[in-house]
Each structure stands twice: as structure tokens, then as C-alpha cells.
Amino acid sequence: MGNTFGQLFRVTTFGESHGGGIGVVIDGCPPKIDISEADIQRELDRRRPGQSKITTQRKEEDRCEIVSGIFEGRTLGTPIAVLVRNKDARREDYMEIAKKFRPSHADFSYEAKYGIRNWQGGGRASARETIGRVAAGAVAKKVLSVLYLNFEIVAYVAQIHEIIAKVNRSSVKVQDAEKNAVRCPDIAAAQRMESLIGQIRNEGDSVGGVVECVVRGVPAGLGEPVFDKLEADLAKAMLSLPATKGFEIGSGFAATHMRGSEHNDPFEIRRGKIRTVTNNSGGVQGGISNGEEIYFRVAFKPTATIAHEQKTVSTSREQTKLSARGRHDPCVLPRAVPIVEAMTALVLCDHALRQQAIALPSAAG
Amino acid sequence: MGNTFGQLFRVTTFGESHGGGIGVVIDGCPPKIDISEADIQRELDRRRPGQSKITTQRKEEDRCEIVSGIFEGRTLGTPIAVLVRNKDARREDYMEIAKKFRPSHADFSYEAKYGIRNWQGGGRASARETIGRVAAGAVAKKVLSVLYLNFEIVAYVAQIHEIIAKVNRSSVKVQDAEKNAVRCPDIAAAQRMESLIGQIRNEGDSVGGVVECVVRGVPAGLGEPVFDKLEADLAKAMLSLPATKGFEIGSGFAATHMRGSEHNDPFEIRRGKIRTVTNNSGGVQGGISNGEEIYFRVAFKPTATIAHEQKTVSTSREQTKLSARGRHDPCVLPRAVPIVEAMTALVLCDHALRQQAIALPSAAG
Amino acid sequence: MGNTFGQLFRVTTFGESHGGGIGVVIDGCPPKIDISEADIQRELDRRRPGQSKITTQRKEEDRCEIVSGIFEGRTLGTPIAVLVRNKDARREDYMEIAKKFRPSHADFSYEAKYGIRNWQGGGRASARETIGRVAAGAVAKKVLSVLYLNFEIVAYVAQIHEIIAKVNRSSVKVQDAEKNAVRCPDIAAAQRMESLIGQIRNEGDSVGGVVECVVRGVPAGLGEPVFDKLEADLAKAMLSLPATKGFEIGSGFAATHMRGSEHNDPFEIRRGKIRTVTNNSGGVQGGISNGEEIYFRVAFKPTATIAHEQKTVSTSREQTKLSARGRHDPCVLPRAVPIVEAMTALVLCDHALRQQAIALPSAAG
């Protein structure tokens, strides 16, 4: 259970890090949307390991195949299945972790839940699982672009460990984040982040940070008033990503230091439209978008896989030690950027279709 | 849409702040659980306005009626419906907000979504909507207590504006929070918070803060690996509450300042069980509980309703001003404590039943 | 579980035959639809016992109250809750069935499932449970009328025991069925049915029959190709009604006696539109409406409650006998007509909203 996301734009992912492959089925995509494998591949390439010297050097080609749901370059309205094959793995490489629970990984909790786990890699807890999300996100972005003329999602690295970037949230563009390997639009900060990541890698350690995301061009009216508030679904989407520990929208935790008279966003008429003067709400009021920029921040912990020797226990319940081998990301943040965008697109696309469902043209008046 | 929460322990709420009443239908509750109206009323009384001098002085009796699903004091396995009647309201009291969008309320976004709204009070965006959640949470707590011997949820106020409480997370008990009006177990901090709230009220302003929640007695194995991670469902639950702006679990945003070697939770054998030495994970690894304490924090913004005169626009799109009248909470935090507990119970109860569904006794071995 | 129906127009019912009441929550209804308690009451009155001398003489007033979701006579887009109170029952009347399983009722299977049951009447298995469905159906009919100009659902009794009515399916109107107590548009057959039901009642026995339903004004394109085919959802809807044993759409079981060359519905152009010459398909092809009349038939078994003495076993597992007392329907068919209509409306309204969700105006072309 729990491998499906969305009510109307329904995304089901499958696949372990090892085995036949990773994939996704998207059910509920409107028909006649232009989609090609290249559209999906472009997004997959942004999350792929080995893109730059600061990410893991493992080479994974991750070529996607559209198995169904697209005909002559357009969606059919039927389920879109996308498959990415896994590379063959050497079973011997995993013999140690077959018998030892890696600290702050999911090995132990999977074992507790299922009484069995695929110990060749991380199974479903592997970051490879996000391939399906990114593929689906590429489709969702297309749908949103058809629906909303000026729609855009921009995510970027806002913090790595103690280095905090200065970014003008309201003007930053995708290309600003894409122009360096860290995906941080503040070039000076990006350089320091890159050095830090290199140094951390050399020390066999890891660091985390914050990804910030801003969405423009969403009309007022998306979201549901109670359990499926837009911010609730965004929070769930983000906390469902591996390694995330926190989420805040608009003013976020900083709101707790403000008074109502400072925090409230007064309304005004601007260029003939009802707008808010400030945007502490983060573009959402009462769970429903108000037409302002939606922005939020996601905290990622330092990667659990480190070269340091760590204390742990074995599957036979004996105290032991473990050191990760092989090549791993000392910092997942740069690769997390397209994943945060993808999950954001899934939430918004789902709510966009939900809003269409209740908008009866003939009832209006 | 969006008024149902949970996959197996399914909670559907209904009701506006004005009109016939507020209620909830709980579908999927196991049979033969002892429940009385008193069990539910006890929790409702904790969220009720007018409990103490620091909350709003509006008197709402909020007597609950169990309409169905309970027979001779025990659940039948059929839907449990609980209804709380609204007090009659005077239509004249709402004539101003019928025509003006209150800043940082949901008036404008509802209007954008539906083209209609119940302008007598907050409609579904009113805090009264949480009555249904608290009633359902009371039932969920009962189920969890039947399932898990040492189960307990303790939520408390950890911060109001700049005042931060010192609380020993691992020893705090429900009664520690309940012994003062602020629901803060740090008595000294509680007194300062109480003074601050009184002062803020006199100034016609409002403040927010942080509610912290700790859950004990949850076995390892609850939660789903991908989209329905335990922390994802908790994040959604919390961000679905009115006035929340942020959520963090375990180390949360502070994790971004740590290295992997500091953050990882090593495993050890303690009293014959596999345990973690530290608990930066917050009791959840890979989306699945690991048997440690689950703890998280929720940020609440300052209440939007303030006595200050505020700039806004009218429904006829003209610039205007608005001052709230009547009695309102200058700080929702004390009343948010039982609501946070209720949503936590809903998430855990749902995942507990989900875990039961796949645990085939005869398949084990 | 299992008390919610629909994906987008979501109906959740609650309530036992005895206890506080019976009700329904409708989530997902579009906003700004005109609905009054009178609209709902009109349909409830059609299913009410005691309408005529051929139905049970129990008097149940069944007044409905709209608790939420309607403001100034129009839907808000928020959950519509409708409540109908139960009459007080005398506990003593049920002492016998508390201890004996009634044949072909749900007493035993409930006990097997839940280990507990409300033995005061039929609990959730009572026909009273359909009150919620009929109330929701009244709302669904309103939505469908707003969406589709010529929409109409006509159900009627087509057979009682061996008496088979002759009805022109393509011209029959609601008022044709409503003009007699049996709800059979064939007046001659209706008179014979009425006599038969009277005679069966005198004999302390019961009879079943067939309700036929025809829907006009549904555009081509509703329904989903695979699991949620329109006929699949209709079949589920009908078999979820108490006392139903069969469902057939279009040619139904008679199709098994035809050859493909007789059964296929050729296409032709009629008044400028693509139409089928015959309609063995029953208005649905590949799970999707084709714009023709949708028609289907539902088999109802004879009522299980009869005055005859019957063999059964007690809850303490001893062989015993049981005779029903009090006033019961010797034939549920006349009262089933509005219930069949209601479930049909729920299915179609849900699929109508689902179709709206994927119809992107800007994608067309």
C-alpha cells in the first residue's frame, strides 16, 4: 500500500533499486497532451547520479521507455506507463548489508514491517524510487502548462549545512538554478557550497540543507478546505521524499515570532485584480490558492550513507560495526531539486483536475 | 472533496460554523471497542473555547451526540456518526464580513474556488470544523490503546512568540501539559506565556507558536515506504489544521546544520531489543516506525482575527478597512494541543489497521 | 468500511435502523446548485413505508434535515449532511431476534463478521439504510439536470413474481410509473400485481420481481474503459441494494441466445448525429456511454421477513423456530423504484464529474 499518489491524477510507482526496473503508471492524465520520451528523459537526467563532480560518480544511464498511454506523441487518456531498467548488480557487493542494519537507513524498519527485505541495495527506500516520481512530474508539468498560461515551478538549493544563499524568490528562474552543479541561484554561495561538498566527501561524511520552491501562475481556487488543503498535500508530498525532515510554507516557522498585525496579508486592488500586499500566507489561504506566488521550503537531513565506521547491530542481533563502501552522494540536495519540482507538479496537477470537476459552466451565474 | 481522511480508519467531517451543526462519520472502526459519549466529550472539552481566561470568552457548550455505530457502549464495526449542534447566530453580526474579505482568512479564496460562501462566520474554514477531528481522535485513541499496551500521545505548547519552554520530551506526560491553561509543561514558561497572551489580547493583537507532540508505545513497522510514509501522513495531518505553517519531525530543520556522522542514529541492543542510541530520526526510518519515540513540531501562525483596523477590499472590489469585533482567541495554541493529538491518533490508527491487514499469521515463518 | 460510494461525488451513509438516526454526507457536490429540504423530502416520501395499502403499514415520517453544505438554498461546495431521525423503538419487541438468527437476513453474517450486532432491528442491513442513498440521489439528480438539458431517469416495476408488465421502454415517463401504488406503467399488469401482493400478504408470504430503469439525455463519453466501466459501476450500485440478486444491461442474459450478427448495433447517421440502429448494448460500449438510452434490469428476491414459521438456530447454537411478527412489506418492489433511481443518479453524477475533470478546453483541437 501507499504506492499511489493523487486523487484524479493518480501516480503509482513500483520497483526496487535492484531487480527488473523502476517505473510508474499515471492514471487520469487528460487526453491529447503532447508528451515524448525526450520530455521525460530531460527531467530524469536532472535527477540522475553522475551529472557533475559533486554528485555520486555512479553512472546510471536511466533511459526511460514509455510503455503505454501515448499514441503518435499525444496522451490517450489511458494509463501512461514509464519503465526505467536497473543495471545488473553484483550480489556480492551487498553481502555485508544483507546482515547488518545500516544506521538511519530503512533496513531495520522494513524488516520489522515485512519480515523480509531486498537487501541488494535500498529496495523501495532507495533514491532510485524517485525516478517514477520525476517521470510522472514531467507529465504533470505538461498538463499544467496546457491549463495555465504562465505556469512555472522553480526549485533551488537555498542552504547547504551552514551556507545560506541569498535568492530573490520572486524573480528567480529555472535557468538561474540550472547554471551551476549545486543548483543554487546565488553564484557566490554556490561556489562555497561546491567546495564544502567536496571537502565533506573527502572526509567521508555528508551534509544536508534546504530546497526552496516557488510556483507562479496558479490561479486562485485550487485546494480543498479541510484535509486536502493545498499546503497539506504539499507537505505530504515533500515528507514522502527520502531524507526529508521538515516542511514550511510561506512564513513557516518564522511566523511563530510574528504578531497577527505583522503577519496578516492585507488585500488591495492591483492592476484591477484582488491581490495581497504581502505574502506571508505563501499563496494559500484556508487551504486554497489565492493567486499569489506559492512558496515553501523543505529540510533534507545529511545523507545516511557515510564512509565513517559506525556502530550498529546485525540481523542476528549482535553488536557490530559498518563502513559504507562504494560511491555515494555526500549531499543529495542538487539532485533533490528536480524531485521537489516533480512532487509539486503532481500535487498541483491533481488539484487542478479536481477543480475542473466541480466547475460547472452551466451552473455559474 | 477533501473532507475524508484515512484509508482504513476513514474519517469524514461536515458542517459549517453556522447552520445545523458540525459532525463526523468514522468508517472502519473495529468492532467491540468501548466508547461512550463521555469519552468523546472529554476531548471536545479540551478544545472548547471559553475554558480559561486566556482563550476566547465565547461560550460554546459543544455537547456531542453519538448518532450511530455504538450499541450498548461498544462499537458495532459500522459507521460512527457524532453530531455537535451549532448555536443560533445573529445574521446581523456578519453583515460586514459578508461584504469584506478578512485579511489572511479564507473568505477570498473560498469565493475564488466556489463562487459562493457561507459568510456567517468562517464556514468550513472555521476552527469549529476541528470538532469532528477531535471526536474522531477520541475514538482512534481508544483503538490504539486496545492495540498497543503502552500507547500514549502527549502534545504540549513548546513556544509562544519568543517564549520557548524547556521540556524533557522523553518524560513529559499528558497531565504535565494539562495542569495549566497554556498547556505548557514548563511552569515558569507557562506563566510568562499566560502574561504575554493577556497583554497581546489587550493590544488587540495575536501571537502564534509551536506545539510539540511525542508518541510512545508504537511498535516498529507502522507506515508505508513510499507516498504514505508515516511522517508524510503526519505532515499532511498537521498542515491540514487551520493556522499551521510548518512541520518538522525528529531533528527537523536543525538536521540541515548537522553532518551525517552526527545525525545518524547508531543501532544497539538494549534490554534485548534492537534500539537506536540517539533518535534524530524521530522514531521513523524510511517512512516506517522503528519502535523509538515519534516526535514532531508544528508551527502555528498568529491568529488572523485581530482587533486592529486592517486594509482590505470589498466583494465589490473596492478598497476598504476592517476591524474584527467580538471575542476572539489572541492565541490558538492552548486549544490546538488536543487537536494535534487527535490528528496524530487518526494517522496512527489508520496505519495500525493497515499493518494488520498485511500481517498474515499463517504466512509467517 | 464500505460506507462510501463514488470517486468525486462521494456519498457516505451512516445509521442503524434503531438509534439516533440515519444520514448521509455528500462530499464533492459542485457549488451553487439549488437544493431544498423539499427536494430531498419528495424523494424520501417515495421510498417511505406506509405510502399505500400494498406496502408495510408501519408509519415512518422520515423528515429530513439538511445539517450542512447548503446556504440560502444553494450548495456551498462543502459536504452536504442530511439527517433523518429514527423513531423510538421498544426494546422488548426485539428480544426474540436478539437470540435467533432470522433466515436469509444478515443477522448471522454480521455476527460472524463483527462478533457483535445491533439486534434491535436490522442495523445497517435494514432497508432504512437506503434513506441516505435516496437523499443523496435527490442531490445527484439536481446536478445532472444542471449538466444535461434533457436528462431523465425512469425506473418502474417490470415484473412481480409471474406477472410481467408490457412497457414501451423508450416512451415511458416517471409519471407513468407514479400513477399507481405498484409503480408499474402497465395499468392492467399493475392491477394484477396489486391483487397478488394483497393475497401474498394474507398468506403471510412474500414475493420479488424486477425493476427496470431507463436513462435518457446522457451524452456519449461517460464511463471509464477498464474497472470503472459505466455498467460495472451500475452493477455494483444495484447489487449493493438490499434483496437484489441480479443485474443485466441492454440485451443482458438474453444476449447469450443471440448471434453476433443479430446482436451488434450498426451505426448510422440520424438527424446529423452518429447513432446506433438497434440498442442491444444498452447505451454503453466498452464501458463508456454512446449517447443512446441506457437501460438495465435488477432482480429482487422475495422479502426475507415472512409470517410463516421457519426453522432456524439460536445464538447459543440450538435448533429453534421463528415467526416474524409485526407489519412487513410482502413485496419491496414498489418502494425499490426510487432507490434504483437514486443509485443510478449517484453513478452517473460521479462519472459526469470525472469526465469534467479530464476535459481540458484549452487542450482540445
Next chain:
Amino acid sequence: MGNTFGQLFRVTTFGESHGGGIGVVIDGCPPKIDISEADIQRELDRRRPGQSKITTQRKEEDRCEIVSGIFEGRTLGTPIAVLVRNKDARREDYMEIAKKFRPSHADFSYEAKYGIRNWQGGGRASARETIGRVAAGAVAKKVLSVLYLNFEIVAYVAQIHEIIAKVNRSSVKVQDAEKNAVRCPDIAAAQRMESLIGQIRNEGDSVGGVVECVVRGVPAGLGEPVFDKLEADLAKAMLSLPATKGFEIGSGFAATHMRGSEHNDPFEIRRGKIRTVTNNSGGVQGGISNGEEIYFRVAFKPTATIAHEQKTVSTSREQTKLSARGRHDPCVLPRAVPIVEAMTALVLCDHALRQQAIALPSAAG
């Protein structure tokens, strides 16, 4: 939408008859169940075309690949994805049906729904879509066998056109149906059916019939009282299959000719258990299994694809004619048998897990 079936044992299918392939994702399967590709292939081979001279002579190898969710021969508890590749098709073969709507196929209704269709074959309306269902059914059968010691599903052909088989429902076994090409346990009838199908093929026509299904070994207590009655979910499952027009459970439509005193199933104690004397209920009372045999019948219309020249219209809305070419099934019934079994297994497995979810051991007493 509508490509997912089940609440807890959730099956999502994808794939058109032409394109990359057909597949299924099963989410919610309990862990540690033994499954191999051979288990799935065995069932797929039963539905495959070209098995015998009475089915279509098209050769489709339909080799399945388990892509995820199985490790060392056992389920992981994570999504099980199964993929079957399509053969390459020659585009030219479909040029005619690209431009003409085939009578009683889904071409026109798909076009009306989506404004686009994959005209290379039947798309999602193709019988190939059932591959995913059969693969999932193979897994569901395994789970049910682990749960219930004497569980068995036996489906068989009970009628082809006017030929009606005589089968002892309570003793018939899978091997009785499997021993001839028609899958009819009445050997004499099977021979006549086989002749008839051959003759019908020669005439370029088609016939339908009835598949009967009996399930043994299901304990009392499966099913939900209201919308998700066991018979309702079975009805939906069956009517979701291509070419089905009717469903009846237990006494079915024949119940309409009986009186309550004949139809009711008296309870008795038999070998120490509460049993019914007769079984007109078909093993389900009030939507919940009562421990008796569950049996039902499904009507299949004659195959829509026939060699006869038929009247139809073109996509450019002109009157035209069409004759099917190539090799097609004159009768789908023999291949429908494993598909009916598969859908039955999906329904029962889902309800078995749902029942586990609410059965709290510690609450009993």
C-alpha cells in the same frame, strides 16, 4: 481513471493492445508469499489465444516478466509489477478501422470520451487488457490459499448459445473444466458446444453464453454491509470484463419467480457448525459471506468482431460498410473462464485483507 481495482489489494493495469506492452502493478500484497513467474504464466496460458482450435488462431506468446516486488521467490510487501510485451503490429492492417467505427466495439465511445484513440487494435478495450487482471489474479489466489486452507475457485462454461450444460455445482473441480477445450465440465454438452463454435466460425458469425463460478472455503464474515457488499464487488468485477451483459448470484433472476417461504435459507446445525439448509443466497447474506458456497453466473454477449459485412459510419461521419478480417474468436467463453476466476480472486483477496484489518485479537472477548 478507473484503472485501479481494490481497496487493500490494489491492482492497477496499463497497456494498449498495441504499443510497448500490457502490465499490472499489485500494491498491498502481503509479504513472504511464494510466487514465481511460472505461477503467473500458468494462468496467462489459460487465457492466451491459440490454445485450441476453437479459439482464435492468432499466436500470442504472452511471456510475463516480474519486474519488481518479488525477491528470491517471495513477495516483499512492495508493489509487484508484471509486464507482458506486445508483438509488433503492422500499421497497415489497421488502416480501415482507423477510419470506420466497428459496430458494438468501443471505437466510437472512446472517440466521444477522449477525442483521440489508438486505432491500432482495440486499445484498452482489447481483450489483451485482461492479461494484467489474470496475472494479478494468480497472485491473489496464492494469498487466499495461504489464508484459507480449503480455498478454491472453479469457473466453467455453463451455456453456449442454446446449449446448456448440466453441472453439479457442489462437486465440480477445476480439472473437470480444464479437460476439454470449451472448459465445460459436462462432456456431452462440451462436444456439442465445440461443434457449434466450429460451425459459427465457418459462418463468419459469433456466439455468447454463460460462465458460472463457484467458490469454496471462504469463511463467514467477508464483505461489507453497505456499498461494498461482496456481491456488489463481484458484480462490478464481472461487469468490468469485456463483453459481459449480466450477473446474478445465488438464485439470481430465478428468485423473482419464488416466494419468500421457498427462497429463504433456513439455518441448521450441521457437524457442529451453523449452516444453511438450502443456498439460494449464494453464500452471501446482507453483503457478507455466510460460510456457504459462493456461486454466481455471468452473461457474455456474442463477440462483436464478425466476418459478416456490417453497416456503420466513418470517422468523417459518412455511411459505410465494414467486414472484419483476420482471425478472431467466434466465442470468448472458454478463454473467459480464467479471467472470471481472476476477478473473483481479486475481490475475495481484497475483502480478506479488509477483514484482517478490523479483527483485533486483543479486542475480542
